[in-house]
Amino acid sequence: MSALEYLSLGDPTIRADRFATYRRLRDDNPIARVEPDGARVVLTRYADVERIFKDPLMRVQPKAGEYPADIGSGPGATFHKLSLPDMDPPTHTRLRKLVSPAFAPRALAHMRSWVERIITDNVEALADVDGEVDFVEHFGMRVPAEIACRLLHAPAADAATVLRRMPALNPVLTHTPLTPRQLAAADEAAQFYFDYIGEIVDSKRGKLGPEDPVGALMLAEEEGGRLSRDELIVTLVGFFIASYHTTMVAMTNAVHALLSHPDQMRLLADDPDLAPAAWEEVLRWQSPVHFISRYAGYDFELHGATITEGTQLMLGLAAANRDERRFTDPDTFDIRRANNRHLAFTAGGHYCIGAPLSRLEGDILLRLLPQRLPAMTLTDSNPPWNDELVFPSMTALKVAPKGM
Ligand code: HEM
Secondary structure, X not given: OOOOXXXXXXXXXXXXXXXXXXXXHHHHOOEEEEOOOOOEEEEOOHHHHHHHHHOOOOEOOOOOOOOOHHHOOOHHHHHHHHOHHHOOOOHHHHHHXXXXXHHOHHHXXXXXXXXXXXXXXXXXXXXXXXXXXXXXXXXXXXXXXXXXXXXXXXXXXXXXXXXXXXXXXXXXXXXXXXXXXXXXXXXXXXXXXXXXXXHHHHHXXXXXXXXXXXXXXXXXXXXXXXXXXXXXXXXXXXXXXXXXXXXXXXXXXXXXXXXXXXXXXXXXXXXXXXXXXXXXXXXXXXXXXXXXXXXXXXXXEEOOEEEOOOXXXXXXXXHHOOOOOOOOOOOOOOOOOOOOOOOXXXXXXXXXXXXXHHHHHHHHHHHHHHHHOOOOEEOOOOOOEOOOOOOOOEOOOEEEXXXX
């Protein structure tokens, strides 16, 4: 691909071999202009992606201080306006500060026992299975849903009810143009969440301490109304949305990576303290989120090209995490890798606020796997993947928990 070549995001060759495409882009086209008009550019080199994330003048809003017109003025619009990923400073800075105690060390220490119980119970259930099972269905989808429900104090049995409305809400949270029918569905879903989570919050009032994530947020709400009730509810729903899919994909990728690299699984079995490093390597090697958007906050030069204010920057997390300019042998899955500061959780002001919880989950899961499922094998070495550009994931992962 030559330097000025335009990139078609619909090109099937991108999905056919994503990492080969990213390598070509990093080498030959580090500012790839997206068809048809180049109003969007794709950045794939680690240094460029990190630089944009860390620049406080880059925005998540396409136009500074303006909300998309088609989100209307109903409950869906309230969700958009109060949602952390859609906010720029100073609103974002204020809310982020109020929300940060939810995953502070005190809250995390309190969470460990129930996160451990959920993961252990589900690993034990897998260990009981004779023959073949789909890891995505029987673990990958269940565990994150159970954890997200417990986090919000929702009954685990409600997971399907809570999850069902998310696709309808999604278009008001992302910058997807909305039809009136989609807006009506988004408003309906948003109202459902305000009612459903609102009821939970009311039932827990005065009963939770600051070591509980919801308790920590309610404290911020109660102390002089620093956090509004709507902000509290939108933030809690945001935890569910932001954690469910990413965690499902990360856990599935972890099992796939380890089972397809038996030498790395042996290292982990011999030294369970490698679990945190193994989780980081999974996130670097198969990042669950491939692209995150920002908008240029001002005109700037990059690799001899001018990027103008307002240009949408598609930042390639998975591409940056395989950049040979930053990582030695980036395509090698190496759980003992040193200096593994990957961008799977991004960097800067919007850095994933749930990263400490994700790391706790990874630590628990990867310590247990080689102990409780030492003979587990892949029964399909070529699992099917979905077609998505931003959130690629395995749609099934067939394993034999007791071996073949
Ligand atoms: C492996 C698991 C996870 C991955 C790969 C992941 C990845 C990400 C990414 C890429 C972002 C976007 C950051 C940006 O725009 O710069 C993000 C934001 C966020 N994540 Fe995670 N995440 C994970 C788990 C979680 C969990 C467990 C939670 C909470 C329960 C969570 C809550 C959030 C929230 C609230 C944001 C928005 C932060 C903000 O805009 O200030 N995530 N995450």
